[in-house]
Amino acid sequence: MNLENEGLLQATRTKSEFIMAMSHELRTPLNSIIGFSDVLRRKDIGELNDLQEKYIDNIHLSGKNLLMIINDILDLSKVEADKIDLYIEKMSLSEIIDISISLIKDIAKQKNIQTIKELDPGSDILEADKDRIRQILFNILNNAVKFSKPEGKVTITSRKEGDYIQISVIDNGIGIKEEDIGKLFKEFEQLDKGISRNYGGAGLGLIISKKLIELHGGRIWLQSKYGEGTTFTFTLPLKSTFVPIKEKND
Ligand SMILES: Nc1ncnc2c1ncn2[C@@H]1O[C@H](COP(=O)(O)OP(=O)(O)O)[C@@H](O)[C@H]1O
Ligand SMILES: [Mg+2]
Structure with missing residues (x-):
């Protein structure tokens, strides 16, 4: 392998390691947002007025959408770095x-x-x-x-x-x-x-x-x-x- 290719490969690896670490850091707080907004919207711990219900649903849905995007970015970086294994x-x-x-x-x-x-x-x-x-x-x-x-x-x-x-x-x-x-x-x-x-x-x-x-x-x-x-x-x-x-x- 020539130096240029080796450099590129190293850059891809560094990028995908960075993304993997970042997505872990982002997912932890995001899971709290999704989890706690879900508890609230289920009204297990108290009633909500219409506006509160609307806002909580919004927080929950946005959180889930953001999680999906983070998971997609993680998957993309894994396929790019040849790090996806299939369980056949x-x-x-x-x-x-x-x-x-x-x-x-x-x-x-x-x-x-x-x-x-x-x-x-x-x-x-x-x-x-x-x-x-x-x-x-x-x-x-x-x-x-x-x-x-x-x-x-x-x-x-x-x-x-x-x-x-x-x-x-x-x-x-x-x-x-x-x-x-x-x-x-x-x-x-x-x-x-x-x-x-x-x-x-x-x-x-x-x-x-x-x-x-x-x-x-x-x-x-x-x-x-x-x-x-x-x-x-x-x-x-x-x-x-x-x-x-x-x-x-x-
Ligand atoms: N069934 C479809 N009909 C029309 N456009 C589509 C369809 N599937 C995909 N596209 C177009 O391809 C783009 C990329 O799709 P995708 O990679 O799944 O990203 P996303 O769904 O997040 O927009 C979409 O934003 C849309 O513009
Ligand atoms: Mg799509």
């Missing part, structure tokens, strides 16, 4: 899709958005990291609902394609302009800051999802028509070829 096991895609749908059901309900699941037989059991697949699905489903108009529809399909499972999330939301498609998998990239800011998020979901999918040995792409809707599709190998970090270094 046999898992049911259908089960993880159900869990991911349940995580977004509140915002889907608020906007009256229907979620539909259409899984082909033979596309359920695969070898992958359950938590990471849930994270990927949550990111993509959350976007689909977030960028849908009220009364919209979000469909999740899966089918077997050779040695891979191919999963699509289809929405009939705001869509993406052709010239913007290339920007999506870059960090902190949000096409409409106005819309995004209303719903939280830091523009890291897609880049992290892409890296996690590629770590599994799959790939992700999208098709979109501005004003009509978007389809995100990704593949995952049925049999994992992932080599854990420990074995790689042996």
